[in-house]
Amino acid sequence: MTTITLLTGRAAPLPGSDLKSGIDKRPVAGPLMLGPEGFAGDEQADRRVHGGPEKAVHHYxxxxxxxxxxxxxxxxSEPGVSHPRTPVGYFDxxxxxxxxxxxxxxxxxxxTVGMxxxxxxxxxxxxxxxxLVQVSQGRQPCWxxxxxxxxxxxxxxxxxxxxTGWYYRVLQPGLVAPGDAFELIDRMAPDWTLRRLWQALYVxxxxxxxxxxxxxxxxxxxxWRRYxxxxxxxxxxxxxGKRLEGHA
Known part of the structure; x- marks a missing residue:
């Protein structure tokens, strides 16, 4: 059992772009209803590839x-302190x-910490x-x-x-609050860890x-089974290529 920080966000333009995304999540102070497609007040801009019952909740x-x-x-050190830039692959x-x-x-x-x-x-x-939530798939990062x-x-x-983090489907809707206990109830396929799945699909x-x-x-x-x-x-x-580089 562990405790959680709970975060949601509204769709907003990405930095330097007029394209919207719901990726900017902020901690919430009070309880939220968790339904089949996610938390009340949480948004995803492009519903073709984000959100939905199999990606109702993202855990990192x-x-x-x-x-x-x-x-x-x-x-x-603390955020905001100047640091050397890496030699490759950076903008800011x-x-x-x-x-x-x-x-x-x-x-x-x-x-969370510990999972x-x-x-x-x-x-x-x-x-x-x-x-009640169930691990449905890993996260496929995009551009x-x-x-x-x-x-x-x-x-x-x-x-x-x-x-990469991972996603949950919602088996039983309910009210969720910051600091609520997060408790493992059952394991349907314990041999198929997310690490093993990642190894098979990407390595x-x-x-x-x-x-x-x-x-x-x-x-x-x-x-994911279709892959x-x-x-x-x-x-x-x-x-x-399109998923990882996209418009970036």
Whole structure:
């Protein structure tokens, strides 16, 4: 059991763009209703690829923030202090420095310490305040992360790191408040950790035995099962360029 920081956000223009995104999440002070498509007051700008029942809630581990500060050359000091820029892949490290000073940088609705992709599995069921949620899939980063951070290859960095976060579907709607206990109730496929899923889809990408397992993993979101089915049928990996680079 752990406790949560709860965050929501409205759709707003991305930095330097008129394209909107709901990625800017801020901590909330009071309870919110969690329904089948997410928290009351939370928004996603492009519903074709964000939100929906299989992406109702996004969870990102806060312990990843220290790793990102180190990787981006920001050090461990307080946000706002000047730091050396990394030699490649940056636009404005001051923005990354600011974002990594608090939860919400990655567009997450839930921030915790003590849960990572190493130990959370697809199908895990949690009691979240008055609601029940189930891990549905990992997060596929898109180019909007790069624009948000001012780091030109941030989306690709997130994918390659495996520090992606994950999504929940809502099994039982209910009221959720900041600081509510977050308790593991059941495990439907404990061998299929999010780390294993990431390894199969983004590292050992044509491991047919793993792809076969993913294709038949019923608790995994249908869209992710289709990736495995297409690779099994074609023997090829899908192109990630548009998702990772997009308009950034």
């Amino acid at each position: 581990p806060f312990e990843h923030y220290a790793a990102w500060r180190e990787e981006l050359g920001l050090g461990a 490290m001051k923005e990354a420095d600011r974002l990594l000073g608090r939860a919400g940088a990655f567009g997450e609705n839930i921030s 990572t992709e190493e130990d959370v599995a697809v199908g895990d069921v949690f009691r979240l305040g008055g609601a 909007k992360l790069s624009r948000r951070f001012g780091v030109e290859n941030m989306a690709r960095r997130v994918q390659e790191s495996g520090r 050992d990408r044509l491991n047919m035995a793993e792809l076969q397992g993913i294709a038949t993993l019923e608790v995994l979101a249908e869209g 495995a089915i297409r690779r099994l049928e074609s023997g090829r990996v899908e192109d990630w």
